[in-house]
Amino acid sequence: MKRKIAGMIVLVLMMSMFGACSKGSNKDMITIGIGQYAEHPSLDNCREGFLAGLKSEGYEEGKNIKVEYENAQADNSLAGQITDGFVSKKVALICAIATPMAQSAYGAAKDTDIPVIFTAVTDPILAKLAKDDKTPVGNITGTSDKLPVEEQLKMIRKILPEAKKIGILYNTGEVNSVSAIEEYKALAGNYGFEIVESGITATADIPLATDNILTKVDCINNLTDNTVVSSLPLILKKAAEKKIPVFGSEVEQVKSGCLATVGIDYYDLGVKTGKMAAQVLKGEKKASDMNFEIIDKAAFYGNSAVAKNLGIDLPKDLTDTAGEMFDSIAE
Structure with a gap:
């Protein structure tokens, strides 16, 4: 009887050991922190692309990497808490999605390795986060979602030949938006446009700011501003009621009800970022030695359902060369 019990114990132990080996040991896992500033489709696509880029280079969640994911819900103080937490846990690498999160991550990790x-x-x-010559300011690098501003203005002029004023809502606290606004203002006159800007500081400001700007413009052009994008459904609803077109800055915004954009694919942006991270994890390069990268491939995306609702005919030369056309509005 004792031999039988001992044999059963050995069998159970062997099965446990086999299970542990088949799943991978925690000791073999590399822990990385992913901090996302806000919850909206474009940033979600960045995160999914980042994980796909890592996987293509041999780093797969649950096999050899453990992912600590946190979302700041567009709250700067929470972003700081998240990145401080990653540092205290001594993660192997931090992926920071969107400008405020990247700034928090750099501040939290700059005195560490x-x-x-x-x-x-x-x-x-x-x-x-980078010097004027694009070299890193420290152990930090990544990818930029710089908007193809001139191509966007050309597209708006082609779709709305009579338009004069473009409205842009933006958070004055987001440096990415301030940068984009300045570029739009510098180039708008070349295409016969005037930029009507409306700066906000919080999500609560958006309903009134939207109502106000819609009385002054022929269309709205949406940036990649995290605060504004988080409230895009509200902006689209108000604009649709007044039959005013809203142009997006990337494909997910067009899916959601913007008329069109010339923009980048945020999933592809994430993939590029994941591959850069893999080089660092493999020890092939240091983040401090890698210049940030920009995706310069932009495509036209249009929504024929929105165009129909607005009574607008999208030019055939745009639709024929589109990266993708949508015939419905995503919920």
Whole structure:
């Protein structure tokens, strides 16, 4: 009887050991922290692309990496708490999604040996995450979602030949938005436009700011501003009631009800970022030796359902070369 019990114990122990081996040992896991500034589709796509980029280079969640994911819900103080937490846990790498999160991550990790890889940062130089020559300010690098401003203005002029005033809502506290606004203002006159800007400081400001700007413009152009994008459904609803077109800055905004955009694919941006992170994890490069990268491939995306609702015919030369066209509005 004793031999039988001992044999059963050995069998159970062997099965436990086999299970542990098949799942991978925690000791073999590399822990990385992903901090996302706000919850909206473009940043979600960045995160999914980042994980896909890592996987393509041999780093897969649950196999050899453990992912600590946190979302700041567009709260700067929470972003700081999240990145401080990653540092206290001594993660191997921090992925920071969007400018405010990247700034928090750099501040939290700059006196450690933890590398920071950012994505969806419109102007890393203005955000003080890179020097004027695009080299890193420290152990930090990543990818920029810089808007193709001139191409966007050309597209708006082609779709709305009579338009004069473009409204832009933006958070004055987001340096990425401030940078984009300045570029729009510098180039708008070349295409016969005037930029009507409306700066806000919080989500609560958006309903009134939207109502106000809609009385002054022929269309609205949406940036990658995290505060504004988080309230995009409200802006689209108010604009639709007045039959005023809203142009997006990337494909997910067009899916959600913006008329059109010339923009980048945020999933692809995330993939590029993940591959950069993999180089750091493998020890092939240091973040401090890698210049930030920009995706310069932009495509036209249009929504024919929105165009129909607005009574607008999208030019055939745009739709024929579109990266993707949508015939419905995503909920």
